[in-house]
Amino acid sequence: MAHAAVEERPGPPGRGPKTTGDKIRFALRGIGQTLITLGLVVLLFVVYEVWITNLFADRNNRHNIAALRKEVDTVNADSLPANSDSTIPLGKSLGILYIPRLGRDYAEAIVQGDTVPDDAQLQQGTAHYGSTQLPGQKGNFAVAGHRVGKGEPFLNIDKLRSGDAVIVETAKYWYVYRVMGTPAGQDPQDDKAGTVRASGNRSFSLPGRQIIEPSDGKVLTPVPNHPDIPVSGAVDKIMTMTTCHPKFTASHRMIIFSKLDPGASVKALGNTPTTKASDMPASIKALYDEVKA
Amino acid sequence: MYTWIWRHLPGPTLAKLGQTLLLVVAVCALLLFVIFPWIEPHLPISQVTVGN
Numbered sequence: 001m002a003h004a005a006v007e008e009r010p011g012p013p014g015r016g017p018k019t020t021g022d023k024i025r026f027a028l029r030g031i032g033q034t035l036i037t038l039g040l041v042v043l044l045f046v047v048y049e050v051w052i053t054n055l056f057a058d059r060n061n062r063h064n065i066a067a068l069r070k071e072v073d074t075v076n077a078d079s080l081p082a083n084s085d086s087t088i089p090l091g092k093s094l095g096i097l098y099i100p101r102l103g104r105d106y107a108e109a110i111v112q113g114d115t116v117p118d119d120a121q122l123q124q125g126t127a128h129y130g131s132t133q134l135p136g137q138k139g140n141f142a143v144a145g146h147r148v149g150k151g152e153p154f155l156n157i158d159k160l161r162s163g164d165a166v167i168v169e170t171a172k173y174w175y176v177y178r179v180m181g182t183p184a185g186q187d188p189q190d191d192k193a194g195t196v197r198a199s200g201n202r203s204f205s206l207p208g209r210q211i212i213e214p215s216d217g218k219v220l221t222p223v224p225n226h227p228d229i230p231v232s233g234a235v236d237k238i239m240t241m242t243t244c245h246p247k248f249t250a251s252h253r254m255i256i257f258s259k260l261d262p263g264a265s266v267k268a269l270g271n272t273p274t275t276k277a278s279d280m281p282a283s284i285k286a287l288y289d290e291v292k293a
Numbered sequence: 294m295y296t297w298i299w300r301h302l303p304g305p306t307l308a309k310l311g312q313t314l315l316l317v318v319a320v321c322a323l324l325l326f327v328i329f330p331w332i333e334p335h336l337p338i339s340q341v342t343v344g345n
Contacts, residue, residue: 030294033294033295034294041324044321044324044325044329045324045329047325048324048325048329048333049329049333049338049339052325052326052329116342116344117342119334122341122342129342144341144342144343145341146339146341147339147341148339149339150339154341212343214340214342214343215343215344216343216344217343217344219343220343220344242341242342242343243341244339244340244341248338249338250337250338250339250340253341253342253343255343
């Protein structure tokens with residue numbers, strides 16, 4: 001009896017005559033393995049997106065920051081492009097972004113981008129919307145950065161509160177912008193109290209944080225959300241940061257608006273026996289103490 | 294497919310295991326450093342800019 005039972009069992013695939021059952025088993029096994037394989041490939045893509053891309057982008061960012069600091073320290077700062085309206089070559093660093101709320105080690109290169117920065121520019125750190133104004137200029141200095149992967153400079157940008165310092169180091173100046181909205185320390189989402197001025201004593205409310213549709217380009221205009229006003233009509237110096245929202249998707253954009261704080265912005269240090277032009281001034285270092293609490 | 298590969302790898306089980314690991318690493322590297330970077334710009338997942 002036991003012997004007969006063994007003989008009735010189907011043989012391993014590829015050996016002996018193939019029954020209909022064998023063929024069905026073979027097909028099902030093939031489909032199963034293909035699906036499992038595809039699943040693993042998708043998982044691997046997630047690993048790529050949130051981890052591998054960071055390896056390359058972080059290396060670019062470190063390289064850009066080191067190169068810009070070296071340039072500031074060794075060449076005449078006046079001749080650097082970030083100090084003039086002259087055309088900055090695409091992909092060239094024009095400054096370094098520091099955000100005390102995101103930690104002392106947070107430093108991102110800001111490279112010159114196209115009118116809408118492309119993928120290669122965005123993988124250098126963060127990228128300046130090329131047709132918007134430069135740091136410290138009247139109007140709107142707009143910067144785009146990745147939220148997840150590719151160095152993820154703006155991963156935690158939703159943590160910014162009203163009044164938080166956003167620091168832009170250029171060759172000659174350290175510009176300090178403050179996230180819109182009052183009182184300081186509150187959630188800046190759709191805040192109505194912060195205002196941006198335009199010529200003719202006009203004043204409009206501008207929130208610290210806004211979630212918009214991807215096509216909504218009017219956040220980049222010299223007076224944000226007022227595309228009818230030309231740059232000559234701008235009074236305030238605004239900085240706009242854009243990234244994707246929610247994380248991992250491209251359905252919306254998160255926008256952070258901040259306004260120049262002229263009292264906190266300072267001239268860069270010079271090259272002296274004790275300081276380097278790229279050293280952080282004491283008053284800028286002090287801004288990091290604001291977010292300790 | 295996997296059964297077929299396993300059967301066609303030469304050597305004893307331990308050697309087959311080593312070759313399998315090598316194959317897995319090679320496929321992962323191909324995906325991570327060649328195929329994904331090439332396919333990724335065409336996917337609508339990491340767009341951070343506004344306007345057009």
